Amino acid sequence: MKFSGLFMAVATLALVGCQTRSTAPADMVMRNGQVYTVDGQDSVQQAIAVAGGKIVYVGNDAGVSSYVGQQTQVIDLAGRMLMPGFIDAHMHPGDGGRALTLCDLKYQPLTRPMFQAAIQACLDASADKGPDVWLEVGSWDRMAMVGLDGDPDKSTLDALDTKRPIQVRSSDFHTVLSNSRGLALAGVDRHTANPADGKFVRDKAGNPTGICEDGAANMVASVVPPVTDAQKLKQIRAALDAMREQGITSFMDAYSGAENGKAFTTLQHSGELTARALLAIRLDPHAAAADPVKTIAGVKSLAAAYDQGETKVTPGVSLRHVKLFMDGIINAPADTGALLTPYLHNAGSDTAPEWTPGKNLGELYFPRQVLDPLLLQAARAGLDPHLHATGERAVREALNSLQYVRQQLPGNAFRPAIAHAETVDPADYPRFKALDVTATMSLQWAQQSPSVLDSTGDHLGPERLERMEPFGSIHNAGGRIAYGSDWPVDPLDPFLALKVGVTRSGDPLNPHSFGPEYAGKLNAEPALSRAEVIRAITFNAAQQLNLDKVLGSLEVGKFADLIVLDKNFMQVPEQELARNQVLMTVVGGQVVWRKEHASGLDPKGLSRAALAP
Ligand SMILES: [Zn+2]
Incomplete structure (x- = not known):
């Protein structure tokens, strides 16, 4: 069984063009759709076949018919868009x-x-x-x-x-x-x-x-007594419910620990883990300054308890990331993100404000002398660092330290990411590509909001406001952009995030945007294309999480994590990009969620062997 996907791939290749009857029947066939693959060419196909939780065929309706047997579940997509499951590379x-x-x-x-x-x-x-x-x-x-x-x-x-x-x-x-x-x-x-x-x-x-x-x-x-195991499971079940409905099939828990590890493992054992869980363990700057080796050893002992090894078809728990907070947040009034030049403060009055540079450069929680040995130790231990950095100084220091590790460990395939990167000095845009660092962006932050326009912008100053949320610039400089919702910092609303990624403006009809008076673009920074935002929430996120060999695109041999959408994201008018929904979520070939009354997708509507040759 282990090699069935590979075997199918070979069989399909060998028999291409023939009406083969020797092909083993698939467990599930979905046909008559717009199958958006996120393969190397972003090709769009009609049909897909799944066996043993893996993709065994992607192509046209005629070709897929040979995978339909007596027991095959056949779904008529009725022209709907099917794509890889969403991968949320930074959430809580x-x-x-x-x-x-x-x-x-x-x-x-x-x-x-x-x-x-x-x-x-x-x-x-x-x-x-x-x-x-x-x-x-x-x-x-x-x-x-x-x-x-x-x-x-x-x-x-x-x-x-x-x-x-x-x-x-x-x-x-x-x-x-x-x-x-x-x-x-x-x-x-x-x-x-x-x-x-x-x-x-x-x-x-x-x-x-x-x-x-x-x-x-x-x-x-930390003074609040910890929740009981039963309460914790209830909370994690609620999170998995929300994810299934939103089409999220893999996620990184960006501030994890033993408690979450235990809960996800329990739910995995009871068959309730419906998304792939990747846990990132937060590193404490004090502990790291005192003893980086011991700090990383602590993470490895957690990994020994909770990491389930190689990613398998059935969703599991992985622990191979560490999380570091380089700084606070650039949002007013906190002003704790680390900047290169000071925040502005109001030297005038409320009615006649006079925004002038003050002394505050924000907070940098990991100085280089702590960060360098720590990241080196992490990379040697096979742990990928995920660095929260919102201010341009935090981003630069993170890049400097990652450059140091790349120099120290040539050929080491570690996969670092910098999360948020809300303000980046333009000189640093090309360094994401040069150092192979993923920028994990919460695309929805590039919409206008009262907090950004009415206070954070004043504190950052007009020049920095003009280049906030630079995912387009990092992309144009060759960098890889992955999507991370940062839920529950923001509501879990992937389609709004994708819409903002394309238009850099919100949706006045969406309760997670801010109404008609905030409907304009955040600034003149470049946006991403529709294909690019889809790649950010699928293949690029898979790359960041080292899942891209088995996930992130719909290709033969990969695991069948996929979603069916109500509307075709590639074709709807721009203003409707956020008004979409997931009708069906499949993880490892298993349907884990299905919207009620979605015509053709309800279990009764599925025809077995309707297309049997
Ligand atoms: Zn976060």
Whole structure:
């Protein structure tokens, strides 16, 4: 069975042009469609056959008929587009699943009174919880609130009718707002030092305001008791549900650990893992500075527990990536992304602003003397680094360090990626290709939004705003662009991301865009073509994750991870690019999701052997 895919490939080649009856029947045949293959030529075929979870034929309807036997499930695509399953090369499924089960602010722009009302409603709905049980709130769009009403602080939460500790996570995950009770339980007061990779925002007297950035946010978050195994499984199941429906068949968990490893493994054993899980383990700058060898050995011991080895037809769990936060975020008011020249600050007034360079260059969490030995050690250990870098200085330092590792290990096939790369000095665009570094981009960030236009743009200054989200420029300089949703930092909405990748503007009808007043282009940076964004979410993401030998395109011998779309992405009018949906998701040849009432695709509508020769 192991070689059946290969055998089929040879058989097909040998008998091409013949009406062969000797071809072994396939398990599934899908025909009469627009099969968009993402092969070397982006060829479009009519039909595909799957046996043993692998693709055994891609071609025309006449050719596929010889794969139809008595037991073959035959699907008439009725002209629909079929393509490789989406590969999300940067997401946070644990947090995503969790956000679906928390007090959910749903990414909405809220004033302070609306924010208070929404959280009070969650408190009221869980009035049975004791006074010491944390209320956790998620998907808070802090930047939108800053634009509407200014930054809240602990007093905003202290005013609510409760004794419970509360913490609110910003949707970008870089900020936690806690009430006074929460800060007290976390032991945070004016004497608490800032961690190396974050800070407690303070008032003039040095008292924490309740806003905790990056490492400080994690300090407060870590006080909440961990979820039980059963709660964790519920959250991960919710994440997998969301992925199936969105057509995501492989994903990288970009901030993983033993907890997620255990949950995904449990679900794999019970047959519920419906997408391929690749876990990236976060490296701590302190631990890495003290002992890079021990830091990497710690990851290898996790890999020994959770990595299932070579990718197989049935979805499994892999652990062969490490994640590093090079900096914070370039978004106002955090201003923690590492820049080459300072953020601007308002030296005037609210009514007569005067944006002038200040002193803040953002935060760089991994200096070169820590990063170089760490990345070298990771590459030697067979771990691919995934570096979060939002600011141009963080991107440059990451590239410099990767250049060092390439020089130290010539011929080593490690596959580094830089995630986000929201601002990049133009001199660094060609270095992605030169150093073979994937740029993992959340394409949806290249749409206009209140937070970017009304505050982040002021802080970055017009010159940097004009070259934000430079995926087109990196692509034009020969670099590889892969898609990463960053869910739940953003809602999971791949078609919106692909649309923004093509037009660099949102969709006024999409609730994850920002309405007609923000419908224009973000800036004049180049966009990608439709074919290029599809490649970013399939083959290029597979390359980043070292899955491209078996996934990322529809070619004979590869695993049958594929999706059927409602509309043909290559043909719909531009304004409709985001208004598409996945009708069917297949992973390793198994149908894992099917939209109800999609004509022809429901199980009853499938004809077995309808085309048997
Ligand atoms: Zn992320």
